[in-house]
Amino acid sequence: GAVVSQHPSWVICKSGTSVKIECRSLDFQATTMFWYRQFPKQSLMLMATSNEGSKATYEQGVEKDKFLINHASLTLSTLTVTSAHPEDSSFYICSARDPVGTDTQYFGPGTRLTVL
């Protein structure tokens, strides 16, 4: 099946710094990618929809200036958490939509962010 990778798999940073997370579709071109956040023992919450070559669409309550999304190519989307705070600590998961065939979303393995 289709593979989506994320890098890094985990990251620890100091409060006030910025962290960039990459999401790559390895064997298909994804015109649309999605970013989710999952707090411990909770479900996934959609943060934003990332469209190649255009601005991301953010869900209500998600600060676009804090969570910068760039979808520069058909296989790469990045999420940058700016001026990170401890409350941003979470599990960030991306998914990529394969528009061919069953139009399925494939999820990455996630990135664990810990802000000290």
Place this chain on the structure above:
Amino acid sequence: TQLLEQSPQFLSIQEGENLTVYCNSSSVFSSLQWYRQEPGEGPVLLVTVVTGGEVKKLKRLTFQFGDARKDSSLHITAAQPGDTGLYLCAENFGNEKLTFGTGTRLTIIP
């Protein structure tokens, strides 16, 4: 915004037992998906159901979509430790976005 409630929230049973988990919506689903997520990993798609009353089987897992398309169930027969994980239902609203349910955390005790 559609609310997807899953029950039970937590379930811990012995290996070999059967179990059923549920996903209920406040309105009609367009289509529904079930995922399993293991700790530290992304969710993996198990099945998609579209038609009211539809039943799909995946080995020991049986997925049912309610006739009115407002609820769904996942039944596992003879549970095994490898079934342990977070089970999530999700709706695709047709605009590509997925809304996930609250999740059922399943633990199978050897």
